[in-house]
Amino acid sequence: xxGTYLPIMLLxxxxxxxxxxxxxxxxxxxxxxxxxxxxxxxxCGCEPIGTARERFPIKFYLIAMLFILFDIEAVFLxxxxxxxxxLGVFGLVEMxxxxxxxxxxxxxxxxxxxxxxx
Amino acid sequence: MxxxxxxxxxxxxxxxxxxxxxxxxxxxxTVAYATYAERKIIGxxxxxxxxxxxxxxGLLQPIADGLKLxxxxxxxxxxxxxxxxxxxPLVALIPAFITFAVIPFGDTxxxxxxxxxLQIVGYYDAGVGKVVDMNVGVLYVLAxxxxxxxGIVLAGWASNSKYSLIGxxxxxAQMISYELAAGLAIIPVFMLVESxxxxxxxxxxxxxxxxxWNSPMTFVAGMIFYVATLAEVNRxxxxxxxxxxxxxxxxxxxxxxxxYAMFFxxxxxxxxxxxxxxxxxxxxxxxxxxxxxxxxxxxxxxIAKVYFLMFLAMWIRATLPRYRYDQLMHLGWxxxxxxxxxxxxxxxxxGHFGFYTFSGLFGN
Numbered sequence: 001x002x003g004t005y006l007p008i009m010l011l012x013x014x015x016x017x018x019x020x021x022x023x024x025x026x027x028x029x030x031x032x033x034x035x036x037x038x039x040x041x042x043x044c045g046c047e048p049i050g051t052a053r054e055r056f057p058i059k060f061y062l063i064a065m066l067f068i069l070f071d072i073e074a075v076f077l078x079x080x081x082x083x084x085x086x087l088g089v090f091g092l093v094e095m096x097x098x099x100x101x102x103x104x105x106x107x108x109x110x111x112x113x114x115x116x117x118x
Numbered sequence: 119m120x121x122x123x124x125x126x127x128x129x130x131x132x133x134x135x136x137x138x139x140x141x142x143x144x145x146x147x148t149v150a151y152a153t154y155a156e157r158k159i160i161g162x163x164x165x166x167x168x169x170x171x172x173x174x175x176g177l178l179q180p181i182a183d184g185l186k187l188x189x190x191x192x193x194x195x196x197x198x199x200x201x202x203x204x205x206x207p208l209v210a211l212i213p214a215f216i217t218f219a220v221i222p223f224g225d226t227x228x229x230x231x232x233x234x235x236l237q238i239v240g241y242y243d244a245g246v247g248k249v250v251d252m253n254v255g256v257l258y259v260l261a262x263x264x265x266x267x268x269g270i271v272l273a274g275w276a277s278n279s280k281y282s283l284i285g286x287x288x289x290x291a292q293m294i295s296y297e298l299a300a301g302l303a304i305i306p307v308f309m310l311v312e313s314x315x316x317x318x319x320x321x322x323x324x325x326x327x328x329x330x331w332n333s334p335m336t337f338v339a340g341m342i343f344y345v346a347t348l349a350e351v352n353r354x355x356x357x358x359x360x361x362x363x364x365x366x367x368x369x370x371x372x373x374x375x376x377x378y379a380m381f382f383x384x385x386x387x388x389x390x391x392x393x394x395x396x397x398x399x400x401x402x403x404x405x406x407x408x409x410x411x412x413x414x415x416x417x418x419x420x421i422a423k424v425y426f427l428m429f430l431a432m433w434i435r436a437t438l439p440r441y442r443y444d445q446l447m448h449l450g451w452x453x454x455x456x457x458x459x460x461x462x463x464x465x466x467x468x469g470h471f472g473f474y475t476f477s478g479l480f481g482n
């Protein structure tokens with residue numbers, strides 16, 4: 001257990017040190033001449049109009065919800081895939097039912113127009 | 119031998135530190151020179167010369183770029199959320215680098231009389247008498263590649279700029295959509311191997327029985343996986359998050375200096391990693407001719423395959439135009455998702471009637 005997770009900790013430390021180090025180092029040696037205009041958000045050289053904290057299309061939210069649903073279904077398929085040869089006909093039928101239910105849900109989502117982008 | 123710390127021999131720790139440093143430097147150098155190679159290759163493909171001023175044939179270009187970015191002014195927009203703005207590049211960069219930990223980049227080789235498997239998380243257990251590696255390696259890869267999305271969403275939101283926000287939203291929606299397809303496309307491989315350990319997956323493909331040609335199901339799975347990973351790392355033709363003609367630079371519009379470079383490095387490191395995962399799952403990992411006789415060839419084969427896939431990604435960038443956003447979502451949700459589900463069903467049914475692989479079909 002320890003033998004497999006210890007190197008990952010070390011790699012995280014190395015990459016964290018590299019990332020933090022380069023950010024801190026570059027902010028130390030980079031020049032600093034601040035002005036109000038330079039600190040404004042970029043909008044092609046014009047004065048920024050309004051704020052960026054605006055409403056955004058609901059579609060993105062919908063995609064995230066669908067992702068969670070289907071990703072959890074995918075996670076259920078993983079243990080089955082590992083044991084699939086051992087489970088035989090039982091596993092095949094069970095997972096067939098599962099995929100059919102998943103597919104019905106998928107077709108419902110499609111027919112409802114959740115996957116359409118105009 | 120003799121000395122043990124926390125139940126592991128001393129040489130394990132030495133090998134661990136060496137492997138971590140070698141892999142980190144390898145990824146870092148590959149990232150640096152991938153930027154150069156990309157400019158050069160696309161230059162040639164467009165009948166240009168590409169960078170040729172710094173050093174012989176422009177070979178010092180990545181170093182010059184890096185130094186330049188180091189000395190650039192660091193701008194944090196006045197209205198940005200400072201903490202999230204500073205955190206985002208780190209959140210994008212670290213998962214990109216640590217995914218490499220589970221990927222076996224070579225066979226077990228003998229160094230000074232010790233068996234050292236060329237995989238960061240792997241080690242030779244003398245008690246069991248075989249190589250122990252992470253038994254959920256593939257899950258680790260998927261988990262880490264999902265973490266990269268956080269960096270991009272944070273960057274897009276924290277910048278408080280409209281281009282960044284739209285870029286971040288597009289990117290996150292695209293990445294999670296294709297992550298689904300990629301996650302489902304590798305299931306046929308697990309069904310054949312019956313394990314999530316990457317060492318086991320490579321062992322199952324030993325002797326040139328690579329999954330890309332050993333079974334029609336894994337061939338289709340490999341193709342879908344490659345396209346999905348291109349989309350996941352925001353490569354052309356799926357580079358909408360930073361579509362410069364419409365979004366300036368997408369989620370990293372407001373970033374400058376080293377923080378911008380970190381997003382850039384994360385993108386290329388992700389490219390290295392997904393190429394390595396593709397090689398491991400479908401192209402036999404470090405397997406190749408004569409590898410059982412000369413184990414030292416295995417890392418060379420691995421590197422050659424990874425570089426080939428990266429070259430392919432650059433080639434695709436030079437060839438194909440960018441997708442439109444609705445086409446992108448259409449491909450991900452209406453083509454790839456049902457295809458992968460159907461593929462799993464086909465693999466299961468075919469396997470039930472005894473057809474797993476071509477080599478399994480013709481004996482052995």
